[in-house]
Amino acid sequence: MSQSQNTVNLEAVTQPHHFGQRLDQVLADLFPEYSRSKLKSWILDGNVTINDEVNTTPRHKMAMDETVKVAAVMEVQTLSKPQDIHLDIVYEDDAILVINKPADLVVHPGAGNQDGTLLNALLNHVPDIDKVPRAGIVHRLDKDTTGLMVVAKTIPAQTHLVEQLQERTMSREYEALAIGTMVGGGEVDAPIGRHATKRTLMAVRETGKPAVTHYRVKEKFRAHTYIRLKLESGRTHQIRVHMTHIKHPLVGDPVYGGRPRLPREASDTFINTLRQFKRQALHAAQLSLFHPETEEWMTWQAPLPEDMVNLLDVVREDTKEHGFDDY
Structure with a gap:
C-alpha cells in the first residue's frame, strides 16, 4: 500500500458567537465533518490562515x-x-456501506496479507473511497470472526461514525459458543493491553485500556454455552480475551482457546466437529447506529454462518442424547 496526498481548500468567516473562542474550537464548529485531532494537526502544520496570516496556535483567541x-x-x-x-x-x-464479513477475510493489508483483503475489495467497489482515511474502515473484525461491519464512503460519514464509537452510541452485538457451562449472564469489566511477553497477543492488564463486555446465556449444553454479547468498548480481541479471562474461552479460538473440551461418552461426530472447527466461534450478529446523514436509528442483523449453525446443531444433539434436555 502506498500513500499520496490530496488537498481540499476550506474557507469560512467567523460569526459573532465565535468571539473569544479558541482557533481549534472555531474550526471544529465551522468544519464539523473533520475530526478535532485532524483540525489541530493542520493548525500545527501551518495549514491554517486567519485573514491570510498563518497561525499555528490552537489556543489563539478569535474575533468575529x-x-x-x-x-x-x-x-x-x-x-x-x-x-x-x-x-x-x-x-x-x-x-x-454495511457488509456481512465472511471468515478468512482480512480487513487491512499487513504482513503476510498484502492483498485479498476487505480494503482491496472496497477500493474496487467504491473507487473514490481511496480519498477517505483507511478506505472508510472505522472498526474491524478479526480475520476469522464473521458478521456485520459498517464502512464510511465519505469523510463526513467517517467522522460521524468514529464519534459514535467513541461516545458508545453505536451498538454491536455478537453470538458465540463458549467452552464450559455458564450459570447465567453478567459482564466482564477488565482493562486490556498488550501481553507482557507475547507482543502480538492481548491480555487483561492493570495498565491496559478500559474494556467492558456484557453477556447473556442463550442456551446451555453439556460442556458448552451459547451466548449473546454486547460491547461497550472495542479493544483488539476484546471478547476473546474477556471470555478467556473468566475461564470460558471460545470454541475453536486458535490463540486464546486452548484444547477442545470433550465431555464423557461424546460421539465421533461431536469429537470430529469440535476438532475440525479451526476458528473462534464468534459472529457479529447485530449492528445498530445513527445514520451519519439522516440521524435515523438503523439496525441490521446477519444470520449465523453455516459452520456455526452446524457446530451448534452437533453440540445440541449431544446434549439431548445424554439426557440433558432440561438445559
Missing part, C-alpha cells in the same frame, strides 16, 4: 468577521491493484 482558510491535506491510500472480491452487502447508500 475573520476569514479562516484551511489547506486540508488528506492522505489518499492507494493499492497497486484494487481487487474484485465478492462483498456480501447488507445495506448501501451514498454515505455508508
Whole structure:
C-alpha cells in the first residue's frame, strides 16, 4: 500500500458567537465533518490562515468577521491493484456501506496479507473511497470472526461514525459458543493491553485500556454455552480475551482457546466437529447506529454462518442424547 496526498481548500468567516473562542474550537464548529485531532494537526502544520496570516496556535483567541482558510491535506491510500472480491452487502447508500464479513477475510493489508483483503475489495467497489482515511474502515473484525461491519464512503460519514464509537452510541452485538457451562449472564469489566511477553497477543492488564463486555446465556449444553454479547468498548480481541479471562474461552479460538473440551461418552461426530472447527466461534450478529446523514436509528442483523449453525446443531444433539434436555 502506498500513500499520496490530496488537498481540499476550506474557507469560512467567523460569526459573532465565535468571539473569544479558541482557533481549534472555531474550526471544529465551522468544519464539523473533520475530526478535532485532524483540525489541530493542520493548525500545527501551518495549514491554517486567519485573514491570510498563518497561525499555528490552537489556543489563539478569535474575533468575529475573520476569514479562516484551511489547506486540508488528506492522505489518499492507494493499492497497486484494487481487487474484485465478492462483498456480501447488507445495506448501501451514498454515505455508508454495511457488509456481512465472511471468515478468512482480512480487513487491512499487513504482513503476510498484502492483498485479498476487505480494503482491496472496497477500493474496487467504491473507487473514490481511496480519498477517505483507511478506505472508510472505522472498526474491524478479526480475520476469522464473521458478521456485520459498517464502512464510511465519505469523510463526513467517517467522522460521524468514529464519534459514535467513541461516545458508545453505536451498538454491536455478537453470538458465540463458549467452552464450559455458564450459570447465567453478567459482564466482564477488565482493562486490556498488550501481553507482557507475547507482543502480538492481548491480555487483561492493570495498565491496559478500559474494556467492558456484557453477556447473556442463550442456551446451555453439556460442556458448552451459547451466548449473546454486547460491547461497550472495542479493544483488539476484546471478547476473546474477556471470555478467556473468566475461564470460558471460545470454541475453536486458535490463540486464546486452548484444547477442545470433550465431555464423557461424546460421539465421533461431536469429537470430529469440535476438532475440525479451526476458528473462534464468534459472529457479529447485530449492528445498530445513527445514520451519519439522516440521524435515523438503523439496525441490521446477519444470520449465523453455516459452520456455526452446524457446530451448534452437533453440540445440541449431544446434549439431548445424554439426557440433558432440561438445559
